[in-house]
Amino acid sequence: MLKIIEVIQDANAKNCPLPALALALTLPDICSQIEYPNEKNVGYRYRNWYNNHVHKHEEFHCTLNTLNSYDKLNAIHEMETMLHKFNGYACYKLRCLLLHQGDAAMTGEIKYDNLYFNIHSGEETRTVSPTKQPDQPIEHLSINSKLLCDYLCTYAKKYYDEHPNKELFQKKILHG
Incomplete structure (x- = not known):
């Protein structure tokens, strides 16, 4: 798994968001x-692992120090209300969408x-703006792929580091 994390980080550094995100979404698996x-x-399994190991630690990467106290409180409130929208359910749906439908998911919403996904690799944080429907809410999620990859790599590595049996992470690959 450590090699997978290294490859994801390398792809992110080389501005290859689709392979980085596709591979990062396998870490919770x-x-x-x-x-x-x-x-x-x-x-x-996937949703629970994400919620227990990634979602509870997520935070938005913005510079709150540059805001006045009123704007800072508003920004914190906005972040907290948006943050809970991207949870294990949303991450699992994104995984299914991207891994089963390929790069179609990278072309617009x-x-x-x-759920409506818009995946981008810009430096801005992801935002969520819910739209109510009569029967069920439709969620519009703008996903910063680099940030999501960072979260997934960070917490998969933390899980690896804290797990007592490293052998469980070793998959045997047959070479033909």
């Missing part, structure tokens, strides 16, 4: 198989179930 070895439902 790897870690959740270790954390929940008897759970057969991949989505359940694309709907997957009740």
